[in-house]
Amino acid sequence: MTVAMTAVDPSPAVAPRPRSSFAIDVPxxxxxxxxxxxxxxxxxxxxxxxxxxxxxxxxxxxxxxxxxxxxxxxxxxxxxxxxxxxxxxxxxxxxxxxxxxxxxxxxxxRRLLSDELPMGEHEFEDFAPPPAAAADAAALSRAMNKLPSSTRSVLWLYHAEGYTHEEIADLMQRTPSFSKSQLARGSRRLRALLETPQEAVRG
CATH class of the missing domain: 1.10.1740.10 (RNA polymerase sigma factor, region 2, helix turn helix motif)
Known part of the structure; x- marks a missing residue:
């Protein structure tokens, strides 16, 4: 007897896009x-x-x-x-x-959009949500300000405003792969900063 095999999509589930703080219904x-x-x-x-x-x-x-x-x-x-x-x-x-x-x-x-985390040869997308410590607004603000301007912009537009990589690429006049790479590297760097003792982050 032949058993039909169902293909399994190995890609991670797409998380729902966050609701923007701008989403105010104006009469x-x-x-x-x-x-x-x-x-x-x-x-x-x-x-x-x-x-x-x-x-x-x-x-x-x-x-x-x-x-x-x-x-x-x-x-x-x-x-x-x-x-x-x-x-x-x-x-x-x-x-x-x-x-x-x-x-x-x-x-x-201010010529800051070229300020970014360097891309490695083998980048991958970081699908993990922002770290739990991000609930601390003060810690998040300090950590975000430690990131390069382009990386910080990609992180905020993607995680907080729900823009897609294609939309971010269009806004920043770059490519979707640039947005994906900066998201991956920026997310890892942000988690590392938020896991660092706060005295070090403030420095």
């Missing part, structure tokens, strides 16, 4: 008022998205002053072009895209 009525330039509506949008934009900019740029600049530039660009937003996709996704582009542009101007 259509509020957007309509903002398009008309109502100050109260624009102020409401600013209050809702101020923290997500600043946090993303801080994680990518690693500097509070640069993050504040990115926040200001993002909001000016979004509010200046809000009349062109037609609602074909969520407003928060459009705003997040502007914020990411502004943060990466800041890194390009």
């Amino acid at each position: 259509a009525s509020l957007l309509d008022r903002a398009r008309r330039g109502e100050h109260a509506a624009l102020e409401q949008l600013f209050r809702w998205f101020e923290r997500p934009v600043f946090t993303l900019a801080m994680r990518l740029c690693g500097d509070r002053d640069d993050a504040a600049d990115v926040l200001q530039d993002t909001m000016l660009k979004v509010f200046g072009n809000i009349g062109s937003f037609r609602g074909g996709s969520p407003f928060w996704g459009w705003l997040r895209q502007v914020a990411v582009n502004e943060a990466l542009q800041k890194l390009r101007k």
